[in-house]
Amino acid sequence: MWSSWSRRVVGGRIATAAAMSAGRWQPKQPQPQPPTSPHPHHHLLHHCRRLHQSYSRRFATDDNPARAVTALPLRCTKKKSALTSAKHLVDEKTVRVVGGRGGNGRVSFMKLFGNENAGPDGGDGGNGGHVVFRASENVTGLAHLVVEIRADDGEKGYNKDCHGKGAEHRFVDVPVGTVIKDSDGRVVGDLARPGVMFVAARGGAGGHGNRYFATDTEQAPEVAEVGGAGESLRYTLELSSIADFGLLGFPNAGKSTLLRAITRARPKVAPYPFTTLQPYVGVVRYSDMETIAVADLPGLIEDSHRNHGLGISFLRHVQRCMALMLVVDLSLPEPWSYVHTLRNEVRCFSETILARPQLIVANKIDADGAADNLVALRERLPDDTIIEISAKHGVNLERLLVHMKSMYDQRVGGESPADEHD
Structure with a gap:
């Protein structure tokens, strides 16, 4: 006696033969196969490419088309270390x-x-x-x-x-x-x-x-x-x-707070001067998978080239950075005088270091009287790029990171950074 499986197979073959004799049978067309991915991480690269394009369209403007090709920083979702003491470089x-x-x-x-x-x-x-x-x-x-x-x-x-x-x-x-x-x-x-x-x-x-x-x-x-x-x-x-960018500024200017805000580094932050005695380095990641290292350098005071304060031990770190970020405190009167002092100390140490790309970071924009000091700072330094931020509250940090990436592209790839004078 035939099993049910045999009856189904033989019956199907008989029906197929009858349909072929009557001219009503059509062979099955092969189903189209999805194209194979040429890269093992094709989906991840496609997602990063779409993310970079969306960021570029978001930040592109008519007066500043260079931002359309500048990679945007990626937000790090990983938690920082819970250790009580952070290791310096x-x-x-x-x-x-x-x-x-x-x-x-x-x-x-x-x-x-x-x-x-x-x-x-x-x-x-x-x-x-x-x-x-x-x-x-x-x-x-x-x-x-x-x-x-x-x-x-x-x-x-x-x-x-x-x-x-x-x-x-x-x-x-x-x-x-x-x-x-x-x-x-x-x-x-x-x-x-x-x-x-x-x-x-x-x-x-x-x-x-x-x-x-x-x-x-x-x-x-x-x-x-x-x-x-x-x-x-x-x-x-x-x-x-040691890093691509070096944070240069007076004590309590907010360098350590800024490095904590834009990277996963954990330098010491305290309300007294000279909290940073050794350099700390953090890494900023961008949508084009490029990374930029930022160093929090020890604080500078007047006559540091004469070994005042931390002296030569600080200036030794300056010569190892590709570009300088002059961090000034907008809550203090006459912030432009601190910029002149910083540049004079670097000039006394080495003329070649002063010729490197520079960016003025006006910190503590949320403090009282900071808006007036910012206007005066732009009037006194009209030829410099000034970006106002608040490292403590995260104000305007994304714009700062975009300009840093533009400066990095100019140094590495020969592109010119966008001017961001307001």
Whole structure:
């Protein structure tokens, strides 16, 4: 007896044959398949592209068409760390590097069946490892470096002419742009590109075994070499570039508050001066997947180039930024005088730094009398780009970030930033 499945199959085939004989059967057309995505993250890239286009259409204006092609900042939804103490950027460190010691040679004599005096067979020792600094884009600071960096020692020699194993080299990753100075202060290395390496300390050579010293007159030497000691040197590592933008201003101007508002960095904020003693770095992300690093530099006072206040330790950080953001407090009288003081201190330290792109950030626009001071500031500095913000309340921060991206594109891609004079 046929099963129900057999009846359905045979009955369907009979019906199909009858339809074909009558000319009423049409073959099924293949269904169109959706096009395969050429990129594994096609949907994510398409979403980011649509987001960038919508932002560009939103912020494009007739008098400022350059904003239509400037990427917009992305809002970070990830929560900040709950740790009580935030880590600052370590941009200078003195370390001692020691190369590995070479392995000792072996004193040994071969013993064979029927020949107890077959001759020396002591092997050589292995070479010690080098200490090598390597520029890497995955490292942002020098906090991971220990005070003393040692390479492994070579293995000693063995009998039967077996040489010891050479030690592996010790590679230490440092940020791109690290400058290496010796104990006399001379620059001996500049790791300006990713992958560039600098041999800081060479390992010692392995010692020869007694097999090496066998001659026609001395066929049974009982002497072997001791492995050589590795180099022991002291270096000072400094970062030549810690951020794209540096926040420059007097104490309590709002630099730390501004960095907290636009990035996930957590510098210390307090109502007394010199709360920032070390630089803090935050990252701003944009809709075109580009990132810009912003550094909160220590506060500046008058005569800092004469080592007043934090002095040279502050000015040393200024020379490592691509552009300067002069943060002034609008709640104070005559804010333009602070701009002149800041530029004079930078000029006394280095003329080349003063020639870099600058942006004046007028902070605390929500304070009493700030609107009048802003008008006076624009009159005194008509040739400068001034953006008024309130870092505490988040006023006009998006416009500031857009202009920062435009300045960054000019520096990197050769585009000209849009003028934003009001």
